[in-house]
Amino acid sequence: MALKGLRRGRAGLAVGIGLVLVLVVTSVLSLVWTPYPPADIDIPSRLQGPSLAHWLGTDPFGRDVASMLIVGGRNSLAIALTAVFVGLVLGVGLGAAAAASGGWFSDVIMRLADFTFAFPALLSAILITAVLGPGAINAVLAIGIFNIPVFARVTRGAALQIWGRDYILAARAAGKGSLSITVEHVLPNVAGLLIVQASLQFALAILAEAGLSYLGFGTQPPNPSWGRMLNEAQTFMSAAPLLALFPGFAIAVSVLAFNLLGDGLRDLVDPKLARMR
Amino acid sequence: MSGAQIGKVDPLVEVIDLVRHYPPRGAVFAERKAVRAVDGVDFRIEQSRSFGIVGESGCGKSTLARLVMALDRPTAGRVMFMGNDLFSLSAQALRRLRRNFQIVFQDPQGSLDPRHRAKRIVGEPLDVAAPGLPGTERNDRVAAMLAAVGLRPDDGERYPHEFSGGQRQRLAIARALITEPALIVADEPVSALDVSVQAQVLNLLRDLGDSRNVTYLLISHNLSAIEHVAEDVAVMYLGKFVEMGPAREIFAAPAHPYTQALVDSVPDPQRPDRRRHRIPEPAPAATTGCSFAPRCPRAEARCRIDAPNLRPIAPGRHAACHLI
Amino acid sequence: MPLLQIESLNVTIVAPSGNAHILRDVGFKLERGSTLGIVGESGCGKTMTALALMGLLPDAATATGRIEFEGTDLLGQDEAAWCRLRGNRIAMIFQEPASALNPLQPIGRQVAEGLTLHRGLSRLSSLAEAERLLDRVGIPQRHRRLDSFPHELSGGQRQRVLIAMALACKPALLIADEPTSALDVTVQAQILDLLRDLVAELGMALILISHDLGVIGEVCERVIVMYAGQIVESASAAAFFRGRAHPYSQALFGALPRARGGERARLAAISGFVPDPRELPRGCAFRDRCPIGTSVCEAQRPPTIAVAEDHFALCHFPSAP
Numbered sequence: 032m033a034l035k036g037l038r039r040g041r042a043g044l045a046v047g048i049g050l051v052l053v054l055v056v057t058s059v060l061s062l063v064w065t066p067y068p069p070a071d072i073d074i075p076s077r078l079q080g081p082s083l084a085h086w087l088g089t090d091p092f093g094r095d096v097a098s099m100l101i102v103g104g105r106n107s108l109a110i111a112l113t114a115v116f117v118g119l120v121l122g123v124g125l126g127a128a129a130a131a132s133g134g135w136f137s138d139v140i141m142r143l144a145d146f147t148f149a150f151p152a153l154l155s156a157i158l159i160t161a162v163l164g165p166g167a168i169n170a171v172l173a174i175g176i177f178n179i180p181v182f183a184r185v186t187r188g189a190a191l192q193i194w195g196r197d198y199i200l201a202a203r204a205a206g207k208g209s210l211s212i213t214v215e216h217v218l219p220n221v222a223g224l225l226i227v228q229a230s231l232q233f234a235l236a237i238l239a240e241a242g243l244s245y246l247g248f249g250t251q252p253p254n255p256s257w258g259r260m261l262n263e264a265q266t267f268m269s270a271a272p273l274l275a276l277f278p279g280f281a282i283a284v285s286v287l288a289f290n291l292l293g294d295g296l297r298d299l300v301d302p303k304l305a306r307m308r
Numbered sequence: 309m310s311g312a313q314i315g316k317v318d319p320l321v322e323v324i325d326l327v328r329h330y331p332p333r334g335a336v337f338a339e340r341k342a343v344r345a346v347d348g349v350d351f352r353i354e355q356s357r358s359f360g361i362v363g364e365s366g367c368g369k370s371t372l373a374r375l376v377m378a379l380d381r382p383t384a385g386r387v388m389f390m391g392n393d394l395f396s397l398s399a400q401a402l403r404r405l406r407r408n409f410q411i412v413f414q415d416p417q418g419s420l421d422p423r424h425r426a427k428r429i430v431g432e433p434l435d436v437a438a439p440g441l442p443g444t445e446r447n448d449r450v451a452a453m454l455a456a457v458g459l460r461p462d463d464g465e466r467y468p469h470e471f472s473g474g475q476r477q478r479l480a481i482a483r484a485l486i487t488e489p490a491l492i493v494a495d496e497p498v499s500a501l502d503v504s505v506q507a508q509v510l511n512l513l514r515d516l517g518d519s520r521n522v523t524y525l526l527i528s529h530n531l532s533a534i535e536h537v538a539e540d541v542a543v544m545y546l547g548k549f550v551e552m553g554p555a556r557e558i559f560a561a562p563a564h565p566y567t568q569a570l571v572d573s574v575p576d577p578q579r580p581d582r583r584r585h586r587i588p589e590p591a592p593a594a595t596t597g598c599s600f601a602p603r604c605p606r607a608e609a610r611c612r613i614d615a616p617n618l619r620p621i622a623p624g625r626h627a628a629c630h631l632i
Numbered sequence: 633m634p635l636l637q638i639e640s641l642n643v644t645i646v647a648p649s650g651n652a653h654i655l656r657d658v659g660f661k662l663e664r665g666s667t668l669g670i671v672g673e674s675g676c677g678k679t680m681t682a683l684a685l686m687g688l689l690p691d692a693a694t695a696t697g698r699i700e701f702e703g704t705d706l707l708g709q710d711e712a713a714w715c716r717l718r719g720n721r722i723a724m725i726f727q728e729p730a731s732a733l734n735p736l737q738p739i740g741r742q743v744a745e746g747l748t749l750h751r752g753l754s755r756l757s758s759l760a761e762a763e764r765l766l767d768r769v770g771i772p773q774r775h776r777r778l779d780s781f782p783h784e785l786s787g788g789q790r791q792r793v794l795i796a797m798a799l800a801c802k803p804a805l806l807i808a809d810e811p812t813s814a815l816d817v818t819v820q821a822q823i824l825d826l827l828r829d830l831v832a833e834l835g836m837a838l839i840l841i842s843h844d845l846g847v848i849g850e851v852c853e854r855v856i857v858m859y860a861g862q863i864v865e866s867a868s869a870a871a872f873f874r875g876r877a878h879p880y881s882q883a884l885f886g887a888l889p890r891a892r893g894g895e896r897a898r899l900a901a902i903s904g905f906v907p908d909p910r911e912l913p914r915g916c917a918f919r920d921r922c923p924i925g926t927s928v929c930e931a932q933r934p935p936t937i938a939v940a941e942d943h944f945a946l947c948h949f950p951s952a953p
Contacts, residue, residue, distance in 0.1 A: 364816035503845075504887045505673075507900065570818060574846065575846030586822060586825065587818055589789070590786060
């Protein structure tokens with residue numbers, strides 16, 4: 032049983048890695064080449080179905096859907112990547128500091144994290160972008176802020192365990208201070224866990240970006256984005272249902288890809304599962 | 309260098325009325341008392357006379373080890389190391405003093421960072437003790453230390469999981485020795501090892517102690533290991549020393565009923581059929597009187613009222629018992 | 633007919649990194665009501681021998697040979713047959729009493745479980761029997777004892793509960809794998825007393841596995857020393873503690889520090905390491921660490937030599953006891 036589950040886990044990881052690679056490669060490729068310039072309007076060939084010329088058809092303005100999807104994916108990835116990075120750096124810093132110091136500082140950090148958790152992330156992101164104004168950078172901020180407490184908690188929890196190890200005591204006995212112990216011993220040992228969490232957060236960030244863009248708070252025109260493609264497709268639901276299907280599918284697949292990657296990595300990294308093997 | 313001070317300062321370690329209580333946990337729902345892990349302990353470690361502390365799980369010996377290492381702060385009392393009061397030093401001064409006293413833990417696996425190579429692990433104390441040391445000199449010292457504990461120079465490139473348990477403990481010993489400390493606290497250094505490997509490590513500790521002028525504070529539940537390394541021994545029971553003196557004399561003729569039971573309980577393959585005395589299983593300490601009284605086969609009425617103090621019973625020997 | 637007879641038991645774990653020979657040609661006999669100690673260091677195969685007897689070898693392991701218990705060969709029987717046997721005719725207790733008990737179940741139910749499973753007792757009568765068993769293993773009488781949870785007991789008491797569970801169905805064979813290694817010495821002494829008394833009282837056979845020669849000497853009538861998956865010496869305890877024939881047994885004995893107030897001699901440490909079970913040497917497995925090893929030992933597998941009546945050593949040059 033366990034063995035079968037494990038193989039399935041490995042297969043999931045492989046599929047996850049494969050899909051993520053496809054996303055990354057097409058995104059990078061789109062910097063130099065797309066089937067058509069994604070913003071090129073070509074009214075005569077509007078609302079075409081999939082064909083050899085336009086693999087996934089065209090939208091009401093005659094733009095090439097495949098090109099828009101690819102570039103939209105790139106934008107999504109870029110925003111998600113920056114947002115997760117912001118959350119990761121600040122969250123890991125706070126979490127590691129909380130674990131290292133303990134006492135009231137740790138309590139304050141964790142209560143702040145609880146406070147942030149109490150707000151529904153997407154709604155709050157909408158609020159932030161509504162206040163700061165729409166745009167990619169503000170979307171990054173809005174999504175990034177809600178990644179901070181996640182990473183802070185995961186880091187603190189894992190770091191506290193590491194702080195209980197004898198090799199930390201040995202480092203203290205050698206005269207090392209909290210900062211160098213955190214950098215040399217704690218962070219390298221929680222890195223695996225953080226990578227797992229980052230890929231799961233990445234999936235959420237893609238979803239959040241799509242949501243914000245759908246509502247018009249995220250990526251702004253003429254930059255294509257999956258969320259706005261969905262929104263624009265709504266009007267033509269009955270005439271061209273495929274227009275909604277493609278971006279929806281792209282969102283679902285990339286979220287799935289990063290979740291599979293994260294779960295698969297977790298199985299590899301989690302020492303408890305490793306022991307059962 | 310530190311070597312100059314070492315000869316002059318005597319005793320090496322002086323522990324004065326040391327107390328460590330842990331605040332009660334879960335006190336919201338149940339009324340609980342503080343855990344008295346270390347409850348008034350005094351002893352001295354003289355230069356080149358290794359000191360052993362023997363006791364069973366929960367007696368407070370590991371807490372005591374951490375206090376002596378200044379890895380934990382006492383509730384009361386002092387630890388003097390080479391004339392310095394460890395708990396009144398500035399953080400900076402304590403850090404500088406640390407090169408002179410190092411520690412070896414029980415679980416060699418847990419005491420080595422799995423993500424560091426052996427040479428980095430062994431050299432770690434030098435980061436603080438000799439931060440300006442050039443890379444080549446540092447490598448030389450690490451290599452010399454690896455050789456001293458019986459490992460090969462190229463073992464430095466390997467990670468902890470690539471070593472056996474005994475080799476890992478050798479790495480931990482090398483790390484403890486690299487700053488040429490005067491004192492090494494060894495907390496159950498061989499308990500996690502196989503018998504044949506235990507012998508290797510005990511021999512190594514003794515040899516290094518002689519050749520490098522290191523004194524040990526050896527903490528163990530294993531009487532034989534203590535006797536093999538330590539000249540003096542203290543027997544600890546529920547936070548207090550119940551007997552203290554030269555190891556050989558105490559194990560040959562234990563005075564305190566608890567020490568007698570302890571010595572008696574060790575199975576001896578050379579005398580397998582010997583009938584032994586038994587004491588009841590661990591019981592919570594009585595609130596008044598001797599903390600061993602609930603298990604003591606010889607306890608009298610006064611043992612349950614008065615707590616005995618550690619007092620001299622023979623030249624060099626001390627015991628805390630009314631009946632001696 | 634002996635209670636248990638093992639003949640040329642081989643256990644191999646097949647892995648991509650190479651086949652690991654965990655047990656090699658292990659064979660011994662155990663009479664009803666007798667006690668056998670298996671001693672050796674970690675990785676020598678002593679626990680694997682126990683697991684083979686319980687049918688609990690890991691999936692990747694293949695076993696060949698014969699394990700004849702009460703007249704039937706256990707190897708190759710199906711899982712249902714193992715289940716009838718385990719906990720019923722053969723019981724086992726482990727090193728870590730804390731993890732062998734279910735923390736969420738009162739001990740009474742855990743002791744009674746085997747009784748309802750194997751002996752078909754009703755809930756009430758199995759609980760009454762559990763009460764009697766707890767008395768026998770020395771869990772102190774107290775209010776609602778059956779309802780106490782494992783965390784309310786000390787380590788020694790937990791091991792007593794495990795022994796009570798193992799005894800529930802009056803097994804013919806009890807296997808105790810390092811039963812006292814996690815306990816304090818004063819508690820260990822009591823658990824060993826209990827085991828010894830139970831064996832005498834119930835007439836069951838006992839296989840006691842330990843790394844501690846002292847523990848074996850306290851309880852067992854016969855001693856087997858294992859090294860690198862093989863039995864290297866086998867003798868009555870009395871003969872073994874008088875004199876060891878195999879160099880490994882001698883080294884193991886010499887490596888013990890003794891707290892007896894004697895002269896502090898250097899310990900006779902065994903140099904080197906146990907060979908990798910995937911790359912066993914051609915000749916004797918102990919050759920590289922042996923003080924008397926010769927080229928013969930390197931080239932040829934050692935024979936089992938009878939050094940005295942009922943005293944065997946797997947060695948080209950065993951000492952006369």
